[in-house]
Amino acid sequence: MKRIGVFVCGCGINIAKTVDVKKVVEEIGHYPGVVYATDYQYMCSDPGQKMIQEAIEREHLDGIIVAACSPTLHEFTFRRASEAVGLNPYQCEIANIREQCSWVHQDKEIATAKAIKITKSIIEKERLNDSLSPISVFMTRRALVIGGGIAGIQAALDIADSGYEVILVEKEPSIGGHMAQLSETFPTLDCSQCILTPKMVEISHHPKIKLLAYSEVVNVGGYVGNFNVKILKKPRYVKEDLCNNCGECFKVCPVVVPNEFERGLGSRYAIYIPFPQAVPSICTIDADACLGLFPLACNKCKEVCEPNAVDYDMKPEIIEETVGAIVVATGYDLLPSEELKEYGNGRNPDIIDGLHFERLLSASGPTQGVIRRPSDGKVPKEVVFVQCAGSRDPEKHLPYCSKFCCMYTAKHALLYKHRVPDGQPYIFYIDVRTAGKGYEEFYHRVSEQEGVVYLRGKVSKIFQDGDGLMVWGVDTLTGKKVEITADMVVLATGAVPAEGSKKLFANLKLACDENGFLSEAHPKLRPVESLTPGFFLAGAAQGPRDIPETVAQAGGAASKVIGMFSQEMLLHDPIVAVVDENLCSGCKICISACPYDAREFDEEKNIVRVNELLCEGCGACVAACPSGATQQQNITDDQIREMVKVVLGE
């Protein structure tokens, strides 16, 4: 019989107030198999741990029970302490007499009796515990980054600079994301493209980075350390290695369509590069617009292409890669204006969103930086900016704050005032939130020194009124209804997860919050990790955030990846399901029960095996197995039966 030691913690008065610790020790001391029992005020303290270690050595203990707080807190502490003196860590068990007993009861007598039962049941479990060791897993030291905005760019560069290979996948023809569309960045007003494009160039030349633009991740199999990724490379109809971006094809292309990069304010040809600094610097043919594809009615671009790069017969391609870790940086989109029925339903050309205005401000934009309204090209003299357009509106739209709009609206008003000195900007706001370095100072400058009128209140309705736009709102500080005839309205529409991310996250089995943003493993202590091992989060895919925060988080995600890659082997918890091959009938019920795809059928032996590396030890298959062939390591049916007996008092 195992020699078992029991250590009861008082946790100051957290436990001792409701549970008679001395009585627990006395009672447990007489329990079969227990050769040593004691109590201490703080078992997790250094002296407490030392006491346990000495007892293990002195009493030659085969297993120990620490009756204390939840195992989620200090199981690791006590197992490490046991291991240090030669006891297998899986022979150390925690009896939770705090969260499950002292904190939820008042009557000391009853709580003490319950604490004794809990401890006894864990003793019964420990009696049948096997000594286990973690499963070592070989890992592929190569990372996948999904999304080529500033978050993905930063994460890819940080990982690659540490010497590990990175595959960067971007669904658009060029990397850069929304940051490439911005004019100037708050609060320092430095040019967005000027600070972004060096990083984009670095991506294209980095020896450790493989850039797959115009591609999408379609499937991820495998497990942490060894993911098998399938990437769909969409056909550009232009050979990447031949195109030299000479621009001859643009001159002959007869099809003109709105340019997505300019948010529809500018145009492009059916063969195009989205913006001059695009990376990779390769033309793409828009299959929906081109006349040369299906059927072939035009081949002007092919005729003029000197390097002969145009290839109308290009097919989609599936690329398979193995990676060890995945950074998800899929970013955000703005809430479509069509959702905002009261603000013109997206049908009025002069009611635009923040990214439209960024393009109007941009020196490389459709108006070369001159503010002109889309309908007639007139320079608008009265511009109304509406903050929280769709945000902080749980009844109709988005319940959350989109975080960066207060600052970019202040920046918009300021830049507008600088470009149109005789113009008048108005800003409607609910609150102005400026929690960032230098942000409050910037807001004060805009609101006090630049002639921008801030109106505290919401806008109820915007509609065309003759040549202008009628804006109805309220100023809640004066309690008056406000009517402004504006030439143009800029809506600070809320941020939502990027288009297509819902499908991608479902594909990757990543947990999301109720708004569709990625969930982190812990909101405070593990903010850049997903709950699924091997996945890391960067940027606005996790929730709206501005550039500095995105860059910091991307760096955090990258360093988590680097930290993982710097280990010799990955260790996997050995608390997994095991199969008794003699009992398994191959009914496959466990396969449907497993949420991790960890059960696989062995055709030859007609049994179902467990892939230990995929198994997360949830126990679903154990419960589902009709023959009892599947057992969970150290939580076997026999153990559970003995525990239940004690709890029921048999």
Next chain:
Amino acid sequence: MKLPYYPGCTLKDRTSQLETTALACAEKLDVQLEEMPNWTCCGGVYPVSETKIVNLVAPFRILKEVQEAGDDKLVTICDFCYNVLKRTNLIIREDSVKRTRLNLFLSDDDRRWAASGRRVGEGQEYDGGVKVLHYLEMLRDELGFEAVAAAVSKPLEDLKIAPYYGCNLLRPPLEMDLDDPEDPRIMEDFLGSMGAQVVEFPYRIECCGSFLSLSSPQIARRLCHTILESARKNGADAIMLSCPMCFYNLEQKQSEFARHFPGFRPMPVFFFSQLLALALGLDPASLGFERNFADPVPLLKEKHLV
């Protein structure tokens, strides 16, 4: 198609032209609207504006009778009745306490009626199962605007009409659930099916002042004047609406406008059913235009519709 129909008080008196034209059109469209027997007042908007349960008894009884007669739909024409009946029905469906109390209250009532020799479905609980339809909603969802378009014999081609919704059709939006409260389309689509030219104007869902025309007439007058002028500015020949209250404020009260707004020119206002009757080829003399202050006949003559 045969459907039970609840008229309400206003359609029997002040705006009987709304009922007569709507019923005539229904007949033409092969929809039998059968006026329910023993109908009572719906209560105006009063029942749903307070939390008292007893106020809900009148609309509750109306709905219960529909179910007892074996029907599952009820058509109304007046926007106020539609609002009250639909919202009461939702309360009955979602609030089990009010549902039980109303049913108990009325089972007692039933016994008294039974003593007077009236047949009742005793013991039968009303659960909110009746679907309340506005006449326009019936055209859209039960008949289909395509069927309306197919029945049109005199398209209103040259008529520029500004549809005006008011409040009771659309709000409160989650309860009424007829159309988007900020950007509704049902009246526009209805006009489209008759071949009329739709004039969009920003005041189509703004308030007409409702009962303020009694307590603070100057406020209602200002609101209505703005609505009419906005429609005119956007090129409308006339306004179309469905609510008797809006008709009173926007049409009947035009008689006072010239005194308060110098230069005001009267503007014709139609009930939707009057326009439908025109388009279906009914006799223009039977449409009740004589009750309008702003006579629409010259406009219709000009457009060769009479």
